[in-house]
Amino acid sequence: MSQSAPRRRAPRNSLSAELIVDRALALLDDKGIDAFSMRALAEELGVGTMALYTYFRGKEELFKAARDRVLSTYQPPSTSGSWDEQLRAVCLSMYELFTGRPSVLQLLAEGKAEGDFADAASVTMEQVVRLLCGSGLDRQAAARAAGTLIGFTIGSAMRHVRECHAEGGPAAQAELMRHRFAILSPERHPALIDLAPELTLAREDGEGQYTFGLGLILCGLRDLAAAAAPQS
Incomplete structure (x- = not known):
């Protein structure tokens, strides 16, 4: 039985609100809202899902930060x-x-x-x-x-x-x-x-x-x- 490749984890202390927003925007651009989840984003970042909630209380707060990141620049x-x-x-x-x-x-x-x-x-x-x-x-x-x-x-x-x-x-x-x-x-x-x-x-x-x-x-x-x- 073939084993799946181990999940790539983010280096210790590398996670930040900026990195989360960057990856969230990339995932949303690529997959769309319907396919987006905090779990999918955590897998993309190589961290546990709960780590994201240290920076954002939920998807709505993350979505607002992502929108504001693009429009503010x-x-x-x-x-x-x-x-x-x-x-x-x-x-x-x-x-x-x-x-x-x-x-x-x-x-x-x-x-x-x-x-x-x-x-x-x-x-x-x-x-x-x-x-x-x-x-x-x-x-x-x-x-x-x-x-x-x-x-x-x-x-x-x-x-x-x-x-x-x-x-x-x-x-x-x-x-x-x-x-x-x-x-x-x-x-x-x-x-x-x-x-x-x-x-x-x-x-x-x-x-x-x-x-x-x-x-x-x-x-x-x-x-x-x-x-x-x-x-x-």
Whole structure:
């Protein structure tokens, strides 16, 4: 009978809150919230589960520390150019933050950490609102535009993260989409069947789909701002 390899244990006195948070983020990014447990984290660190409770009272406290670790070090980009060019850079940076550290997005989306995005990333919200208010839009349009940009960015990142953690990843989701198109009736859905290859490719390219949609939103905002500008 083969014996399993002995569990690798952390060197004596090497465990710390910082190390626990680092490994927790890596485990969450790799496996997702559903597969996370204090026991799995302890095995990853090579310590007993109870050792973790010396530093954190439970998963919720650890999740909050993990979220705060990432968001506290994030700074929106220092940008130049027109207001819409700067908005594009800020939104792309936010999208890349969440898709690069999917654990934080999952914690926020699942309500597994206290607080919300607006509180944790108020600097980003301030930058978005400031740029919109300086674009020429009226106050109501600027407020609605801020909600649209933030919602679209977080929603797009969330979809990307979910598909990456789904069985088979984005490629499997695209294959499922191909199958669904293949069984459609040509009489009832001729346009969908005709565009099926392009629709499937767009589904696979999460970042490309996001940047295209962001461009459409900014194009519409430019038109609104131009229409609101005083006529000379």
